Each structure stands twice: as C-alpha cells, then as structure tokens.
Amino acid sequence: MVKPSDPARSAPDGGSERTIDVLSTNTETGAIVGPHAADGGPRPRLARHQISLADGHEVGVAVCGRGVPIVLIHGFTAEGMLYAQTLNRIVAAGFKVVAIDVASHGSTQGLPTGGANFEEYAKLLGRVVDELGIKKAVFAGHSMGGRLITELAAREPDRALAVILLDAIVGETWDRLVAVSRFNPLLLAGVGAVLLVDSVSTVPFLRDPKQAFKFGRLLAPTLVSHVRNPLHLAGPGVSILRSRSSRWMLEKLGKAGVPVVAIHGDRDIVVPLSTARSAARLSGGMVVVVEGGTHSWLLKDPETLPAILRQLFEHPASIESRNRDFAELGLAPDATIDEIEAAFYDPDAAILRLTPPIDHDAVAAAMGVRPEPRYRWHVDHPA
Secondary structure, three states, X not given: OOOOOOOOEEOOXXXXXXXXXXXXXXXXXXXXXXXXXXXXXXXXXXXXXXXXXXXXXXXXXXXXEOOEEEEEEOOOOOOHHHHHHXXXXXXXOOEXXXXXXXXXXXXXXXXXXXXXXXXXXXXXXXXXXXXXXXXXXXXEEEOHHHHHHHHHHHHOHHHEEEEEEEOOOXXXXXXXXXXXXXOOXXXXXXXXXXXXXXXXXXXXXXXXXXXXXXXXXXXXXXXXXXXXXXXXXXXXXXXXXXXXXXXXXXXXXXXXXXXXXXXXXXXXXXXXXXXXXXXXXXXXXEEEEEEOOOOOHHHHOOOHHHHHHHHHHHOHXXXXXXXXXXXXXXXXXXXXXXXXXXXXXXXXXXXHHHOOOOOHHHHHHHOOOOOOOOOXXXXXXXX
C-alpha cells in the first residue's frame, strides 16, 4: 500500500525501517518542459521523480498527462527520459504516460540479488506499478523493455489492457540468437556494437540540428552515467545473454486474450523484423511495419509512434479488447477522464500525486498542428 513519506524510524533489528516514499523528486532532473508546438503553444510537462518503494529500493519514474495509463519501459543502456519527446506527444491523445527506469538504468538502483535474471527485473517492474497505484494499463516496451513487459503481462494478464512491442527482444528469431550466443558470446557483443552505432545515428546532427540539440540534452545524463560507472550495466547485459525462450510468454498472452501489437522497423539489423512476426504469430497479435525504421526509430522521430497509436486507438477493431475492458470496468467507450482515472487507479494512487498539473484541452489545442511523421508504416498481413 502506498503512503505519504514519513521520517525513517527505528526498526526491530536496530536498523532503519523505511516507509514508502513516493514524493521524493530528483532535484537535478525535476519537471521538464517539452518543446513548443508548431503554433507556439506549450507541450505537456513531463515530471521526473525518484521514488522509494516499500523496501527502500530507489526507482526513477517520469510521468505526465491524464487518462488511460501507458507504461513505457526503455531499452538496454537507455532510460525513460530519452523518450520524453515521444511521450509528451502521446499525452494529448488522452493518456497518462508513465516511463519507469529499469534496474541499473537511469535513476533506478540495481538489484541486490538476481541481477542476472530477467524474471527479477520483471518482478521489480510489477512492484513499481502496484505501488504507484496503477490497476490496469497499456504496456509498451522498446527492445529489452519489450521483453520485460511481455513477461510481466504473461504472469499477470489481468493487469494489461494491451501489450505494445517496439522492436522488442521476444520471438523465436531473437531466442535462437541468444541460444547461439551462449556458445559464442562474441556474437552478442557484435550485436551490441551495431546497437551502439544505431544509437549514435539517432542524433540527427546534419539533417535537423535543432532536433539534435533537443535530443542531445536528454541523452547527455545517460552518457555521463555510463562513463562514470560502465559496470552498472553488467547485470542487465548478463540477463540478456542468459534469457530463456520467450515462447511461453507470447503463447500465454494469446490464450489470455491480451491484444499484442508488434511495431517494428524493417531495417532493424539488431533485432530483425522476423522477430516481430514470430511474436505476433505466437500471441495471435498484429505487426505494424515502420518503413525504413532502424532499431531506434522511435527516438529518431518523436512523431511516428504517437501517430501509429492514434491510428490504432481510433479504430477499436485494431485493439479489439479495449471496449470489452472498459465495459468490465463499468465504463462507456466515451467515458470522461475523471471516470477513467477512478477506474484505472487506486483512490489514493501515488501516481496521481506525482503527475504535474495539465490543462488537457489547452494541450490538445496547442498540439493540433502536428509535423508529419518521418516514417510511413503499414500493417503486415500474413501470407
């Protein structure tokens, strides 16, 4: 149960018993204002916090918006704030975006035990969602984050409105690559080198210097952290190398009727498109192909993912359980934001207190003029 922070008090063992502190904000990274819309209106404020769970584990969380929760989990070596430009564009569509830093990334502490086991990372993620007071959400995960949300949703399918895989490391193609890498670790090291090149090319130095400056400001703290302590990524890296088959997770999501959408770049040479096709086939989901997209396409262009999500959610048949889930919660498809938040969050949910104020109508109006997405996309219909 989430409670306001209290001073630490003496524990029975003579140590310090810490209560859940969900209101401590990292003063170095506090609230961040998004870039301005084309007509001069402000984008939503994305607030970054460092919270303490019941056992004192420190976790980085960024949040903004009102409405249905979308929980975004980043990829390996990244952190939630790198996706800030994409996230503040999703807010205007009527969502509360919650980006959680994975253990050993961003503002989240590493795992004291089990740091080389993906299951422990997924369990920590589940605890964060619970202690934030989020009862049910759309889970989206990029790369490694896609693996984590798949495992979380497979173990507890009732908490997932939908699972959105973004060039995720789940599916038979990736599973085979990991299996081979156990015998030849240099193969996975080569994949890491390609990923590094892809990440560096994310910054559009020549094509769009203004965007390069904006993204560079978000990227700088991440790079500084890696330089200061490169070994903090050892645990997550080993967990990738040791990860087992994702088949059971995907099949369980299919049996549970959780909608799965695999959005994947067709030029991703780190995690090939065949991985997404396998994930969709095993889970009974769908594939959206981002034409010309490499592994980090959603960081290269903050407009494309929000545009795809708008298209998906504006056509209920594409995520067909949404109306069903709303009905089960006693909501009409056109429920107000207040009614949605009463259904999807605990009454005293910490995430509601962590969310910065927002004039949703003003934000929607300010973002009415949207730049064209850089990428085109299409639904990949099976042969």
